[in-house]
Amino acid sequence: MAPSEVSIGKLDEFPDGGLTAVEAAGRKLIIARTGDQVCAAINRCPHLGLSLTKGPGGLKYADGVVQCAWHNSTFEVCSGQNLDWVGGFAGKSIPKWSRGVLALGRKAKGLDTIPVWVRDGEVVLEIGD
Numbered sequence: 001m002a003p004s005e006v007s008i009g010k011l012d013e014f015p016d017g018g019l020t021a022v023e024a025a026g027r028k029l030i031i032a033r034t035g036d037q038v039c040a041a042i043n044r045c046p047h048l049g050l051s052l053t054k055g056p057g058g059l060k061y062a063d064g065v066v067q068c069a070w071h072n073s074t075f076e077v078c079s080g081q082n083l084d085w086v087g088g089f090a091g092k093s094i095p096k097w098s099r100g101v102l103a104l105g106r107k108a109k110g111l112d113t114i115p116v117w118v119r120d121g122e123v124v125l126e127i128g129d
């Protein structure tokens with residue numbers, strides 16, 4: 001099936017400098033906005049597949065970087081790049097030696113990003129199958 005475009009609302013509905021969790025076309029996504037630039041990714045942490053924004057650590061986002069609400073992995077939303085992998089629990093750090101245990105053998109991986117742009121003031125995503 002060909003990718004389809006989905007409008008998820010007006011640019012102004014997304015806080016400038018913030019991260020918003022949305023659902024569109026049956027997928028849970030995160031939308032990061034900086035001025036007129038928007039970035040989107042699947043709201044699923046590549047560590048254990050949990051929500052990046054709902055969990056014991058809560059939504060943590062600053063300067064384009066989201067921290068997983070579970071085990072503190074950090075990701076640059078626009079590129080999806082992983083910056084730090086399984087650094088603790090619920091926003092609290094753990095010693096470096098214990099990170100491997102908490103990682104449960106999962107190797108560091110980035111987010112799945114989604115093509116997104118602003119057209120006539122609307123935020124439009126391209127969602128594939």
Ligand code: FES
Pocket residue numbers: 045046047048049050068069070071072073086
């Ligand atoms: S589920 Fe995100 S770091 Fe573990």
